[in-house]
Amino acid sequence: NNNNNNNDDDLDLRSVTFYNLKKSQEPQLLCDFLMEIGALSTSIRKSEDSVPVLVSLNEPNNNNNDNYNDAAIVCPHPEMGLNVWNKCDVTAHFPSTDLQHVIDLVHSTFDDIEYPIEEEVPNRDWVLHVQKNWSPILIDSILLRFPWHTDEDVQDVIRNSTTADTDDDGVVAVELCLEGGVAFGTGDHPTTSMCLRWIQDIMIQQK
16 A cells, blocks of 8 residues: 555545556556546555465466456455455545546556546544454453454354353453554454463463
């Protein structure tokens, strides 16, 4: 993702998305171009009809791999290899205005790009909006919750878990409340599970 910093929290935005881009349409170059003509941010995501292909980093001849050579985007994955998308979508956000000039510039600069979709972007606290979709996380006898989670949210997670370590009343031994941040703090990264299990092991040793 690319971002141009802007301190106006009340800025109205519109998005424009170019769909199903192939390698020949240069999606990364399109992102750079959109930033140059005034986009506040751009992002690339896998197209819905794109089938991701994993290519091993240890594969000796990636340059001879058709999936690799035809990829619109190649995303390195430190453990699994190269995540190859044969098609992708590019979205750019602009201050709320008529985006026809942007579309015209793109079509005059890039060949064979389909007409994009324009959308109004709701004016909301996006960090808070995303965070509210996070669920409590249960690791054995330790439950990680966030300040907005209700007791019912917690009980739903415990009831649906096949590995929950609870007492006779369905209560876990430890509840931790985490205040998630903008970039970190969702709790679902593998390091979170590792740290919680380490804490649990220490607790057991000290009993």
